[in-house]
Amino acid sequence: MSSLRVLISAEQIQTRIQELGAEIDRDLPDGPVYLIAILKGACFFLTDLSRAMKRDVFVDFMGISTYGKGKTTSGEVKVTKDLDISIEGADVLIVEDIVDSGVTLNYLMHVLEQRKPRSIRIAALLDKPDRRLRPIHANYVGFRIPDEFVVGYGLDYAEKYRNLDDVCVLDEAPAK
Numbered sequence: 749m750s751s752l753r754v755l756i757s758a759e760q761i762q763t764r765i766q767e768l769g770a771e772i773d774r775d776l777p778d779g780p781v782y783l784i785a786i787l788k789g790a791c792f793f794l795t796d797l798s799r800a801m802k803r804d805v806f807v808d809f810m811g812i813s814t815y816g817k818g819k820t821t822s823g824e825v826k827v828t829k830d831l832d833i834s835i836e837g838a839d840v841l842i843v844e845d846i847v848d849s850g851v852t853l854n855y856l857m858h859v860l861e862q863r864k865p866r867s868i869r870i871a872a873l874l875d876k877p878d879r880r881l882r883p884i885h886a887n888y889v890g891f892r893i894p895d896e897f898v899v900g901y902g903l904d905y906a907e908k909y910r911n912l913d914d915v916c917v918l919d920e921a922p923a924k
């Protein structure tokens with residue numbers, strides 16, 4: 749049996765997102781920000797972060813498959829859903845739930861840079877720096893966490909637990 753232990757409470761998450769929204773508003777040049785959430789987990793973070801920002805935002809989604817249904821990625825990456833809008837000349841903020849190995853964001857940065865945005869930044873709710881395989885600089889990080897598998901607030905284990913309000917550590921889950 750697996751069990752859940754709260755690591756970051758809903759209240760802590762919401763407080764931190766307000767801070768991040770204000771910081772992003774201050775940092776970015778005038779004009780709209782193109783928020784790009786990586787499906788599916790980051791949608792939860794995007795909806796709250798966008799409302800913590802007091803400027804115009806455009807919202808779009810990108811699907812990335814890393815060929816892993818369990819707890820680890822295989823390292824192979826492909827785009828499964830592309831953007832609907834052009835980002836040429838735009839100030840882009842990639843919104844991600846968690847940076848783990850860095851494989852997904854490293855790949856996505858290369859893909860999006862080729863489309864000539866004016867700037868690209870990364871906002872990640874969670875960061876597990878111990879696990880990094882590819883270099884990634886997230887400009888905005890909600891929480892740095894230890895190397896534990898977490899679920900909730902968008903994060904899943906085999907598609908389950910995304911709708912929890914808290915970020916929880918999933919203990920004793922069967923290896924996949």
Ligand code: IMP
Nearest residue numbers: 821847848849850851852897898903904
């Ligand atoms: P990366 O390419 O290894 O950085 O993987 C990032 C993706 O792996 C995230 O967008 C999540 O979908 C998934 N992931 C990494 N760590 C966790 C975790 O602790 N819980 C749930 N999903 C995770």
Ligand code: MG
Nearest residue numbers: 786787788789
């Ligand atoms: Mg993801």
